[in-house]
Amino acid sequence: xxxxxxHPSPSSGEAKAQIKPYISELNIHLRTAxxxxxxxxxxxxxxxxxxxxxxxxxxxxxxxxxRLAIQGLTPAVDFLRAASYGESDQSxxxxxxxxxxxxxxxxxxxxxxxxxxxxxxxxxxxVEHIYRKQPSSVRTCVLVxxxxxxxxxxxxxxxxxxxxxxxxxxxxxxxxxxxxCLPYIASLELPGS
Numbered sequence: 001x002x003x004x005x006x007h008p009s010p011s012s013g014e015a016k017a018q019i020k021p022y023i024s025e026l027n028i029h030l031r032t033a034x035x036x037x038x039x040x041x042x043x044x045x046x047x048x049x050x051x052x053x054x055x056x057x058x059x060x061x062x063x064x065x066x067r068l069a070i071q072g073l074t075p076a077v078d079f080l081r082a083a084s085y086g087e088s089d090q091s092x093x094x095x096x097x098x099x100x101x102x103x104x105x106x107x108x109x110x111x112x113x114x115x116x117x118x119x120x121x122x123x124x125x126x127v128e129h130i131y132r133k134q135p136s137s138v139r140t141c142v143l144v145x146x147x148x149x150x151x152x153x154x155x156x157x158x159x160x161x162x163x164x165x166x167x168x169x170x171x172x173x174x175x176x177x178x179x180x181c182l183p184y185i186a187s188l189e190l191p192g193s
Contacts, residue, residue, distance in 0.1 A: 023185040036067030046109040048075035056115030059172035060143040078103035095125040105133040118146040120154030
């Protein structure tokens with residue numbers, strides 16, 4: 001898809017948000033397969049658990065987990081939900097935990113899967129939270145990384161795509177709960193921005 005699409009803006013009802021395809025569905029699938037191979041090699045022979053950060057990481061994580069199964073890994077799966085954006089296109093800088101883990105992580109090697117790392121505050125907070133559950137190790141995997149927005153020293157262990165400072169949606173990423181189901185990643189330009 002190469003044309004800009006116009007969508008009603010969730011915040012205004014009448015004005016249009018512009019989305020422009022940025023990373024294709026094919027490139028996402030190829031990169032996910034590459035990440036799964038690297039992760040499988042790193043976690044081989046370990047008791048592994050995957051933690052998926054809701055809501056944004058569910059699409060990426062489901063594809064990644066299927067690729068890990070092809071590589072022979074079938075880790076335990078659990079979910080966390082944290083928020084720092086709300087209905088804004090900017091992080092508030094304050095992380096709130098909205099859903100906690102039910103899995104016993106003691107002695108397990110954990111892979112934390114999220115959709116995006118920008119400021120690093122959410123992932124840093126979640127890694128510290130998971131370490132309180134006494135796992136052997138915690139590594140992080142993100143679909144998209146925006147290092148230019150970093151407010152901490154945090155760097156994910158596995159990165160799908162590094163992008164410049166732009167707002168992206170699709171493949172699980174949203175703006176005010178819209179655009180998650182796009183099969184590709186697109187840049188989003190809001191009216192008046």
